[in-house]
Amino acid sequence: MYDILLQIPVIGMPVEDFALLLITALAGGAFGAALGALPAFIFTGFVVFLGEGVAILQRELTGQVEAVPAGELAVGITGVIGFGAITGPHIAFAGGVAASAYAGKKYPEMEPDGWDYHFGKNILYAFGTKPDILAVGAIFGTIGMLITQVGNGIFINVLGMTPPTDFIAFSVFATAFLARPAFGYPLVGKPNGSGFLDMSPFEREEPRTATDGGEVPLEHKGRLATEPWLPHQYKWSGVTAIGLIGGILGGYIYIQTGSIFLGYAISAISLLFLNLGVEKIPVTHHITLIGAVGAVVFLPVAGSVVALIAAGVFGAVSGLLGELTQRLFYSHSGTHVDPPAMAIAIAMFVVAVLSIAGILPNAGYL
Incomplete structure (x- = not known):
């Protein structure tokens, strides 16, 4: 009875454990703001890579088959740290994204030279030790x-x-x-050109214009009318191609190692090069993860070859979902809303529904 009274309702977690998680999440969100959203996410990749490597080694030594408990992303290093309160994307990356949105309005003078979009979209920027920005990261984390x-x-x-x-x-x-809305940005933004999906204003380098016929606000002067999430990764054909490739690789890694998240980790680590300024590095963590899910779903019922093909299809669909959501929700406002996160959430919703309906044999890592 004493233990039940000390449980947090709904969450089902002891009060002491929840307090521990809450305090750490505050620090984790601030950590994401200090490092910047993208650098913090790259750390996610390194930690998950370590955790999955340890898990693979444990399975080899013990002979256990990969099993993810219901509601858990993984166990050990992966779950507690990589996807937990320290480098979990919902905490560290989210804190960094909110910090950039806040700084875009509060400190436009901090914008680095060579950044062409609104400063609120700059997820590469590390905010160091500025207390109010760290507080924003802590709250949103x-x-x-x-x-x-x-x-x-x-x-x-x-x-x-x-x-x-x-x-x-x-x-x-x-x-x-x-x-x-918390920091004064439009929730979605107004599209230019022929609608939300039209990226041609970017290709024509059309400048932003005032929506009311007056002056363009100072924070938007000289900026493009449409700002695609990745200038090198927005054409449907290219997104489909990298989706197929990344999905197959993520699926193969799962088939060979039993790790759903190792391909995701490698993709996240690869973003280090993008953060360092190497041009045209593709963003693929939503692709390799959902590709691995395709393999998880089909391997038990169809064998490895079909599972690998399914992984490619799942990866391509996830890549296209990322592109669709960036055109709808990223390109026309002034802050970063993460297309890979939207793609993963939508893809896993579909997988979960089809699994519940009995159409798919399992719900992947859910």
Whole structure:
């Protein structure tokens, strides 16, 4: 009875453990703001890579088959640190994204030379030790943790069912959307050209114009009318191609190692080169992860070759979802809303629904 009274409702976590998580999430969000959102996410990749490597070694030594407990992303280093309160994307990356949104309005003079988009979209920028920016990161990192814990808790502990999506990915873009009205940005923005999906204003290098016929606000002067998430990765054909490739690689890694998240980790680590300024490095963590899910879904019922082909298809679909969501929600406002997170959340929602309906044999890592 004493233990039950000390449980947090819905979340199903002892009060002391929740307090530990809450305090660490505050620090993790601030850590993401200090390092910058993208550098913090690259650390996610390194930690998950380490955790999955250790897990693979343990399985080789013990002969255990990969098994992810219901509601858990992974175990050990991967789950507690990589996807946990220290480098979890819903905490550290989310804190960094919110910090950039805040600084874009509060400190436009901090914008580095050579950054062409609104400063609120600069997720490469490390904000160091500025207290108010770190506080923003801490608050939004904590919100991301709460969304994830409550979301999973409702479905697992209250409804007794598989979560209908990846709540880490969901909270990454939910906190980013929350930051927009919180700091004075339009929630979606007004498209230029022929609509939300039209990237031709970017290709023509059309400048931003005032929506009311007056002067363009100072923060937008000289900026492009449409700002694609990745100038080197937005054409449908190229996105499909890298989706197929990344999906197959993520699927193959799972088939050979039993790790769903190792391909994701490698993709995240590869972004170090993008952060260092190497041009045209593709962003693929949403592709390799969902590709691995395709292999997880089809391997038990169709064999490795079909599973690998399914992984390529799943990866391509996830890549296209990322491109679709960036055109709808990233390109026309002034802050970063993460297309890979939106793609993962949507893809895993579909997988979960099809699994619940009995169409797919399992729900991947959910």
